[in-house]
Amino acid sequence: MNPFEDMRIFCQVMDSGSFTAAADQLGLSKQFVSRRLMQLEERLGVRLLNRSTRRLDVTPLGQSYYESALRLLSEVEQVEQGIAGQTVEPRGTIRLSAPLSFAMAHLGELLPLFLQRYRDVTVEVDLSDRPVDLLGEGYDLALRIGVLEDSTLIARRIASIQRVYCASPAYLAERGTPLRPEELQGHDCLPYGHSRQVQWRFEGQGNKPLLVNVTGRMRVNNGELLKDAAIAGMGITYLPTFIVEAALKDGRLVSLLDDFEPAPLALSAVYPQHRQGSRPVQVFIEFLREQLNRGVVSGAR
Template sequence: MGQLEDFRMFALIVEQESISKAADHMGIAKSAVSRRLSLLEDQLGTALIQRTTRQWQITEAGRLLYERTQQVMVDVDDIFADLSAQKHDEHGQIRISIPMQFGLSYLSPVLLKFSDEYPNINLTVDFTDRLVDLIEENYDLAIRISQLKDSSLISRKLADVTHLFYASPDYLKSAPPLNTAEDLKNHKLIQYGPLKRFKWNFIGPKNKEFSVSLSSHMNTNNSEFMLAAAAAGKGVARLPSFFASDYISSGKLVTVLNDLKQEPFGMHALYPGSKHLPRRVRVLLDFLSEHCQLKHRKEVGDTA
């Protein structure tokens, strides 16, 4: 394990950009770190760091060593974690990007429960609707709700996301009949996004897809506002089921067109295909999948 520990030491020097800081982090003398670095360079027969009293720069050989040993060290950590099979042995950092409203209203309790069960895993959760670049911005995971297009990223589906139609009881009392997809043309529609004219897709008899061209009465990029507008009698809104549970429970909204089938959106976890997936990230993926599928089954049962 001596050489592996030397690799860890070297990685720490690179990440801290300082032999002194690496020594402080390890709790040993700077001279001991310098000596071990020199011995490692002698073993490899090449300089890993060009250092003077004023300059510090990693060499090409040093950069190659750092990149090649990262996966080796993760693999070794995974072996120990797999053999120990104890939650408290899981440790490290996970950086994850989640859509703002979905993350706050749906995933927050799941992530907090994960933190309780895996206290040594440090989560950095970025709630943003921006499509982050996982590789350039060094994210481990991104959660997205969509019908995914082709991507260089690897996708794992965590659960289906069911979209339902919502309206207030007061709106429905005075509104035209609403029994078919075509009936939507006669209603005030609250649309997510800026499009005034759009199409909603449905699945008809024999699983044949069809679409209905519609126009919006109100547009917004905020799901909470859509729910508030629908509850205030402003029209019919189509939203993921997890957003509306409180409104349904309070009676402010009811579901309509429950017999209409739609292709479900997927809740996907994305991660770079070129990046080794540490065990702690795989543990989080399994945890999210289990709990999100359970939540989805409860929601479908609640709205049936």
């Protein structure tokens, strides 16, 4: 009997949402995981999970046990990592989720540098613009741009991402250059995402922001496609500078409304509480903070 091992298995089942997914993450059989949790419940004399053919529902006692187990496992990991860290380099695998455009612009340069510095760390990267479920899908860490939703995840700010309004010279020659945010309502715009009604935010007078409804014939949840559409003269777009910087420099795009420059977006690293003591995760976050705030890569500061 190993209480800490039982805690780890139970927490993985909770994080993964099923015995099968937890078994895959732990490299164990589904039958072994199920048997260990039954033995854990017998030893505690309580039911932690209500099982059905379709789902697992945690009981109130199970939720309490999960939260306490996470804290204990995190403390144990921090103690071990702290001792090992005095003589041993970080080692292990980081499962990372990152936005596609940001990763293409920055991680292709930074990941090799990170892996050269930490020879015993492996990184598995999934590129997606959707907000992945870190716990349910087994990620150690995700990079997110913008306002974060309230959750039990831990968030650490890494850098600021500047944004810019821009369009092609050909579009502006045909449709005119907007001088104030309100004039965007008479233009074709290229908003990010699929929302039917999109508002772009500008710095207004005092502390009150100015919100302008914009419309256009094309909406995409990928910044690279919006950049290409803007270069093709299809309208005005609003994107992070790391996506459009090269096009601004060579004149394919022109920045607009610079006097109404929006506040920068936050680039954050988010991770589950039980990964707080993971040295590979923590050194990767510190590496990104160091590189991005040093100005090694463009568009972030």
